[in-house]
Amino acid sequence: MTDRRQFRDLASPAEAREAIRSLDLTPDPETVPLDEARGRVLADRVDADLDVPGFDRASVDGYAVRARDTFGADEADPVVLDQVGTVHAGAEPDVTVREGTCAEISTGAVLPDGADAVVMVERTDEVDAGIAIRTAVAPGDRVMFAGADVAAGSRAFGPGTLITPREIGLLSALGVDEVPVRGTPTVGIVSTGDELVRPGGDLHSEAGQIYDVNSYTVAAGVEEAGGDPRLYPHAGDDYDEMERLLIEAADECDLVLSSGSTSASAVDVIYRVIESEGELLLHGVSVKPGKPMLVGRLEDSAYVGLPGYPVSALTIFRTFVAPAIRSAAGLPDPQTATVEGRMAVRERYGEGRTRLMPVGLVETEEGTLVYPVDKGSGATTSLVEADGVVEVDADTAYLAEGEAVTVQLFSPDVRPPTLLGVGEDDPALSRLLDRLERPRYLDVGSRQGRRRLRDGVPDVAVVSGPSDRDVDAVDLGGWTREWGLLVAPGADVSGLADLVDGDGRFVNRGGDSGLRASLDDELDRVADDRGVDRRDLTDAIDGYDLTVKGFESPARKVLSGAADAGLGLRATAAALDCEFVPLGTESVRVLANPDRTDKAGVAELEAALDAGLDDAVVDLPGFDPDR
Template sequence: MSERKEFRDLADPERAREVVASLDLSAGAERVALEDARGRVLAERVDATLDVPGFDRAAMDGYAVRATDTYGADADPVTLPVVGSVHAGETPGVTLDDGQAAEISTGAVMPAGADAVVIVERTEELDGAADGNGAGGSDGDSGDDAEGGRRVRIETAVTPGENVMLAGADIAAGERALGPGTELTPREIGLLSALGVDEVPVRAEPRVAIVSTGDELVRPGDDLDHRAGQIHDVNSYAVATAVEEAGGEPVVYPHVGDDTAAMEETLLDAAADCDLVLTSGSTSASAVDMVYRVVEDRGELLLHGVAIKPGKPMLVGRIGGESGDSESDETVRDGAAYVGLPGYPVSALTIFRTFVAPAIRSSAGLPEPRTASIDGEMAVAERTEEGRRRLLAVGLVEDEAGETLVYPVDKGSGATTTLTAADGVVDVPADTNRLSAGERVTVDLFSPDVRPPTLLGVGEDDPALSRVLDRLDRPRYLARGSRGGLRELRDGLPDVAVVAGPFDADEEGVADAADLGGWSREWGLVVPAGNPEGVTGPADLVDRDLSFVNRGTESGLRTSLSNALADLADDRGVDRQAVTESISGFDRAARAFESPARSVAAGDADAGLGLRATAAKLGLGFVPVGSQSVRVLANPDRLEKASVRELDGLLEDVSRVLDGLDGFERR
């Protein structure tokens, strides 16, 4: 029965799925309070142990009667003495004889002797004192029985059982109410409540240990030492959340460093306490090898590596158990199931979703979610490595006609922003080495609830733009600089591009783009508070020994700086390159609009390219150089798209979002 080891041979993905499925994750059953049972799955059948309702119950407000007393009442109304009233939640104080009626409310117990209810709308209660003697009832009993002389005129005939729910008619004691494996939604909770059940036997959630490995990990909330290469632990929290989503109970262990003994101890502790142990976080071969060795020594490795990208370093096995070397099934089963996830977050979540989540759901008894996929066409070409199946992370955007365009979003190894810039994956077969632009592909969405972003923008990053985006519903913005925005807009991918500084629309191939509006922003040199070096402008960067931090070549801010330096060179009659080469740090290109200013704040530079607003925000000094326009250019094919129109409307009244941003003005 035990799976055979497969060393170093990359397993076929289907095979990997089978091996993971063969691991025994079942966590047994437990009893939970009805209030906590939502989303859980019944471990065993629940039979009714009582009748619902437990008594013959009036289904309408009206009068309880003997049906025989109402025959003919449609043609010739019948007047009956009212011998009492019965309300819901009380024991009837009356018994009906022939020719009597009792007022009754919905939900009340039918009084003995009654077998039907006449709805109140088909009756008229007559005033006892006034009508006690003269009421023309064809079947009126003596007024003495009536409560205070009350009488009711019945205007319709009823049959026995009419408007009555008999005891057990809903469900009766002994009946099968809900089967094992039933997922408990509000509807099942309602039925269980009716049956008086306040505690239900459910499948236990498999406990899933999450052990991140790597000396460099620091938990979110704690400070990083960048010089020591520390990074925040991403996988522990992302995978824990994914475990919860799949119906497991995550148990996050403190991360372990590259120490075999500590790793072994943590993994064995986790195996003793949990049904499944997941490791993740290690991206280095040495750490992976260390985990590999522990699983080999203290468990059983069933699979090493799967022929899919990402996912090559996936490990599958069992860990714990008295002797992992033994081939005895029983011994091995004492341990926990084990899966080693790749270290990069996008890879870890992809492998988790593809191979591990189905096993957890199966253990928890949860059905596979309705798979959601969207067909679309590749907006750009993508090369893939032949010979290995690939799950290509992609983003989506809809064109004006509602057609879905698909674009790859991987920013490269380990980027965490890929997590949120992607909507799903395209499963590219091993024998495909290229997806062409315009090719039809199917995108498996990360969840059935994923919707394409309403708006896709690409371009310069800017604080006013962030505020504009906040007012839109689910936009996606890729900060790839003004040059990146223009390039993508020319290729027709985004709905809008955001461009800062001067550009030539014809030269950029975006002459037909629509200018939706924008603003201007004051830029210059961000310096330490109080400007201790007395920097006066770009010329000082050239002439003095000041360290500088620039923006990247894609940035519109850098374009404006380069233009200013070109003017300076021209004024001085010198070569432009000579000017830039004499600036210490001209090629030190920071990623985002605040980055150079933050380097200044950290004492790492004397000046940085940036905005007056950023200097004000960070409490730094500012040497103004100029003002540049920020323009929102719309894809000419998307002008009728709802989100583009909404953005156009917001930009009409852009002053609102500029409030409090120093140096920003309506254009």
């Protein structure tokens, strides 16, 4: 029997942070050209080697004078001085200002010998006898003296300064062309799992393959945190290949991140590489998602093993690893962004671990509602359907509906969607949503759409098919769509009777789908005609309980040869080149939460229905507006 590593004593989140803090992933400092320094952090103090400006200069266009020569001058009794020359910016003065004289001067020009002030041109006039000065000035007026901005020898910037365009400006003024900066932590990323294929590669779904999500997601997170990500080849589940790639990455990088193979199953053996070639400090942390986390040292590098599921991997990275990368790069923590809101629904929890619960936000007149977005750690859509996380203490049994919570946004740039919609998936709806500013739509099916609308969470629900449950809502409009059977070429299926009485393989939609409700309604009519129970018919259909989610999914099963017929739309059959057996027409309705009809996003959707519905359905076979 293969040995397994069991999760017994899970580390607390605080212990996990301390373990990562104990690792050294700080790179050596480096020197970069000034034009590459933006966004970097100074490693050493920068002192001024010269005065800025390096000379006394005029701060306005006017006349350089001796201040004492202007004593008593005013609008009624100006002082007239002889002009002895002109001084331009960027030129060395060739005149001297003596008693009773002045020199014309440009902004930024060197103050000529003898002058100690400048009279702005607006307070002078040219007269036959010279230049009439209509105001008195004091020594230093309209003059920036040498070193007034930065004096030679002074401290310009200290270590740890984040270099922005402002700092670039002063460094330029000091003549600095190379800047000592903190090094950028190099982070090697190694993915494991025989099922993974890098995006762009050939995917064989029939063999259980999926695209590698974590490598590119984590690499983007590393770069955002101030590190330099380096992708290594995929290691699969081969121990020797894992060992080779991890050691190679450890030789070349300050931090090594792996994803996958961190759990306690027989094939998840990456911890053995760390124990053999380095030091394993931690295996398992008491958080959800992300329990199977590894922390250790490998060669002279720091090592963290991320879970394989994308939501778990990114949650662990964001919570524990990104702060360590920022610290190693010398970057400040990002601006904290939180939102106070109320739970839209009751959420139970009792697993005894700190929960980092992904949540979405919806704005109402009464404030922000917070709803859980939890499709499981393997669902990548959770990454984009959530706006942040609510940290739930390990001892919390549930969050009550209406309970106040604090949402840690994924970034300060996160904004709640202008419209939150839920319900049926539909090709015409997708086109209408494209016309809105920033909507979010969760295709949970018509039955779930009605339920969530009754709970008061979404702004709108899009529903189709028959239902025996009413919902208090405002009907904004809708359309009809023809539905039926999507049939493989050559299959002997011309109606429901062929599925009931024959041996053809069928693929159905999920129980929350409006199309499924329409099919069941039609089966009820067939059962009545035959004098049997509907269950007798569904038991006779091979594959009735085989369900898929999307409106195109049954057609793709049929085209792949996995089924003879599937439940779908005429428009889908036309788009994917399937044969189609019509069974009926169903109405699709857009229902608005009655308390949010004045919300801007709802009004925008209603306007799109009024003005753009014809265009949305014009080239969809079997679709018609139904206002």
